Amino acid sequence: MIVDGEAVPCCRLSVGEVEGKQVVTIEGLGTVEKLHPVQRAFADEQATQCGFCTGGMIVAAKALLDQNPEPADDDIRRELAVHLCRCGTCSRVLKAIRRASKEIVK
């Protein structure tokens, strides 16, 4: 989730630690009817298989694009390094984030 603009894994935080802070989770980004551009890009690139890591990937990508709307591939790899996809969708995730970046900058 995004806490005051920074992507952090929620499993490492207790509720008390986010008191008074601004929190955005995957559920708060967009809906099936109205997807966030990052979610739209993940759909367009089919950048998910089992989907277990996808929520974290999308939230981390959103935080990255907020700070750096045109990240280099190395920036994307670095920021998403903690999100392991065992299905092997990593190259599609890269494509999706590049696509979302173009969409946001446009």
Next chain:
Amino acid sequence: MNRGTDLDLVLRIEEEETITLFTAKVEIGQGILTALAQIAAEELGVSMERMRVVSGDTAHALHGSHTVGSNSIQTEGNAVRRAASDARRILMDLAAERLSVTAEELLQEDGNLSGPKGKGSVSYWDLLGGKSFNRLTTGEGNPRPVGEYQIVGKPVNILNLLDKLTGQATFIQDLELPGMVHGRVVRPPGYSAKLDVIETEAVENLTGVIAVVRNGSFLGVVAEREEQAVAAAEALRESSEWSSKHPLPCLEDLYQDLLGKKDEAFLVVDGTPQEGPVPEIDIPGEADQTLGATYSRPYLMHAALGPSAAVAMVDLDRLDVWAHSQDVFSLRGAQGRGYLRCSGHHKFGLGDLSHLDDRRSAGSGGRADRPARRTEPGVRRSPARSDSGGDRECCF
């Protein structure tokens, strides 16, 4: 399942103008449910929007199908193709009878069957919506020729893709049933380890702990809340003593440990491994220089795609289990209960929970009418979830 299969275990025409496909195959990211829905939609001549899939439910699937070996399309795909073409044949015959025409005169479009001018039309849902086929498959339906395919072979969105992208509840870890309690298993330190000593009293008195479960060398704990179960399991682990003839190596020493194992070495000549001992390498006397190198690759684990979880609900003679299983029928067999329904839903949909709602309204699902703390192991009539955290998933 080409012939003699109960068609109702494979397909159901719903009143809501949809078609449900039942399969024991489970989704593990390979897209099998989407592919099977495409095959069924193709044979039935309906759009993908009409297809629903119930996966890995032992109450609604053919026995014996498990999701292994990358052969689901070959086996289940073919079976679904046959069953769906049989179903289409049956529906066409029913429509022909209803409209007093021959099946050959019918035009089918997205589940709607129309006869020649003036003969009217009837739909799949008019004919069998909410009803059973009450037929066995015959293998007499003619699958569509590949050249006429409209849906198979064309890209479609993965079913439930948008749910996954928007954080909807799609995994067993997301399942929260009313009154649900939480379990954690304390893993032994090695294969065939024996639990020698365990002091349970202090753990039993921790906040929220409902029961410490010990059965031989199986050790676990049930608590009201997840973090209480995690803390209690850690306390149990610390107070347990085990003896093991085969302790597992710790992660830091894994590579050294592997080197210490019995190895297999063989000479490879032109890509073919040779039998017999590896001969000593003869260094020619005229060699100016000798190079030596050691190559290694990291330990590879045949691991699950992610942390697993299971939910169980006991109600006297009945146990419902939702687990990340690729073989729900074996799971059901392993439990040895009178009536057990297992659902795979491997990191996918939670499927049909309606039978849970029925039971809740009958007053058997909640926990409010029972004391918060019980002395007997296990908790009857309460749903319980046990998660295997990321730190435990590489245990056995």
